[in-house]
Amino acid sequence: MTKHTISVLVADQPGVLQRVCGLFGRRGYNIDSISVGRSESEGCSRIILVTSCEERIADQICQQLNKLIDVIQVKLLSKKPLLTRELMLIKCHAAAGARQEILGLADTFRCSVIDVGAETMTIQVVGDREKNTAFLQILRPFGIVEVTGTGVTAVNRG
Structure with missing residues (x-):
């Protein structure tokens, strides 16, 4: 299928x-x-x-x-050829010592940090499902607090 x-x-x-x-x-x-x-x-x-x-x-x-x-x-x-995107918001644990590493990972994946709390960070990921899933897996060791995401939005190329 x-x-x-x-x-x-x-x-x-x-x-x-x-x-x-x-x-x-x-x-x-x-x-x-x-x-x-x-x-x-x-x-x-x-x-x-x-x-x-x-x-x-x-x-x-x-x-x-x-x-x-x-x-x-x-x-x-x-x-026809297709452009697709999904938005995902990921709130993860971010102890003081891990914040720089999380920021580096977010930068590598071209993500945006949209909120920083005392113990957590919320990161916005926009991309195809594979990119978003890969970033989520990389953040798992830090501890995921909450994940929410949109469905796919799409348009044909050209």
Whole structure:
């Protein structure tokens, strides 16, 4: 099975996200990642979904999404070269002696330290899933307090 990224432009109306997710549940499809945010069109939002399936199933999902109320446009982004990003916030233990090492690691991965507390640091990581996961693994020995992240957001190249 291949991961497929689908962009769904929807009207900003109550219940539209529930209808989109309900379609996946009723058909037995799994959503690996979902992200919802503003779009280029006033009164519309863009939903970016990632699912694992065969290409013919991804095409079928797109056709079914197009039939839903308040869905304006559906694109299977994974048919063309794609740019993807995820945001992750990682709060880790940062004793005084470890802070310089953590700052060095954050700099190497082009991350931003967004908060420094008495015993913790919070680091913002933006990149593809592999980069974010690699950075998280490197921070594990320091002690992870909390992790939160967005779903994938994506756009075709060019």
